[in-house]
Amino acid sequence: MDKIRVHIEPNSGSNRFFKIDKAALEQDRFATDPILERIDISFGGVNDQGAEGLSYAEILLCGRFDASNLPERAPKLKWIQSIFAGVESLIPQVAENVILTNTSGIHANKAGEYAMGAILSINGSVPQFIQAQHRLEWLPIYTSSVADKTVLILGTGKLARAIARHARHFGMRAVGVSTTGQLQPGFDECHPSGALDELLPCADFLVMALPETPATKNIVGRRQLDRLPRHAGLINIGRASALDVRALSDKLAADELAGAYLDVFEQDPLPTTSELWTTPRLVISPHCALDDGPNYIKLSLGIFLENLKRYMSGSTLQNVVDLKRGY
């Protein structure tokens, strides 16, 4: 039996935590799995050898790389596994007969922790305390508990469900919004996106956990922010394009929102000229809050290995991206 050709684009330009090079593979349980005997691995990204491996590859495992003209450069490709959850930039280079899978789910633990931490922080006025601390000012604020308050979550996928589960642990009401509005595990209620305007005035916290698609673009603009109560907090851990950050910054500066945590930005890194850096009660995390660095490759290879076994046995892969929907 011929070995299946697997090509790896190792995400060379990235932080050490996110490289899928030989060293990373050798440290993982992947390296001792019997399935390795049934595949031939080539690596790209280092020198011209990459181009040849890609041209023969049936399977591509990749991080960020130059995917231009991918269908021509990799004519035998049947399946692409990305180590990222958001794959909107890769989709235009995926031929129609090629399956694309992502790592949706591996960010859920940290997403839940970050968003719940942000909710507790904003509810407890911690962003105010931090600003007062910089002025050496003692400014007590006595807030009520999060219990019985409402978190409105845009998105009902794996990130959103993790957040809903934590929120309900703290006695909160978790309301989800998705295209269909179908009730998902962990939520008290789910509604279709058409109901968003009606739901906003009841939100004590708005958490955005949306993929980038034409439908989510700017879904929370100035008009939507105006419908939130003044005491509300906002957290964005999904794609940046879903939120009008200029409007958010204005609302915070005008004291018309309690606080915000942003992990995602249209320009990444955020330029030093951005007004967001100094917007009051806005906490910026530099697009890293959802990535479990020390375990990132282990978690990604776990999904790849499971999918590889399914691929070999002809079963349906997990985390298949709907190329039309975009996630």
Next chain:
Amino acid sequence: MDKIRVHIEPNSGSNRFFKIDKAALEQDRFATDPILERIDISFGGVNDQGAEGLSYAEILLCGRFDASNLPERAPKLKWIQSIFAGVESLIPQVAENVILTNTSGIHANKAGEYAMGAILSINGSVPQFIQAQHRLEWLPIYTSSVADKTVLILGTGKLARAIARHARHFGMRAVGVSTTGQLQPGFDECHPSGALDELLPCADFLVMALPETPATKNIVGRRQLDRLPRHAGLINIGRASALDVRALSDKLAADELAGAYLDVFEQDPLPTTSELWTTPRLVISPHCALDDGPNYIKLSLGIFLENLKRYMSGSTLQNVVDLKRGY
């Protein structure tokens, strides 16, 4: 049947949320309870009438007030209900035959939320992000999840148990330390205070939720902080005297601890000359994090009303303070 004389020292000097004056009583369900027909209420703190009410009182409900010579000024007193949980300053003025009760428990919800929020924040490097943000610096840090990490909690009372419960929800290991070391609900393990030195090196987070007693004074000093791992975070929501903050500040400045959240300070308000204001990765909340302002009097009166019914029927009161132990 003679009515029982209840005297209220209404905590006049405090924030509006913590006053137990006539207006506060009238807004509460206390105002419509049939038990009111069996008591006579006098109020202190306004003018000289107070002294007379106190001299006849069998029961005293109080906030912060001048308790000097209380046994002489209130010779008929049998029971004092404080609206605070920490009563160490009142204890020297409580005669031996007088029962003192506190509001231990009403701070548990917010304590759990604050401490869990602080753990998630420190684990996610949020204190680092906040400092980088002030320098307009994009500085991603990719941390692992809190799951499987250990929180060491000093104290195993109601605050500590709320924290342990949240920590375990997030997949953490909750280890408690108390005088006896008896296992309490919500914890994975509990140990006697003598084991503290051995436990510290295993703590990813150290949460202090201790009352002020001779035994807790400076229980976490420089030597104890030196035994914590460099990546550990510290949170103090109990009494300030249990922690050597100068040593904590030194450790944070030397990058030998990840971060800290402090809600309590030996001098309150914290003087502007304190080095804590500008200690790196230290978040200061001005002694308000545990107080649910909008519900404080409702929660306090709930405990008082329940105790009043028990008192009338000769049952044992709840939240009785051990005057020797100090809490």
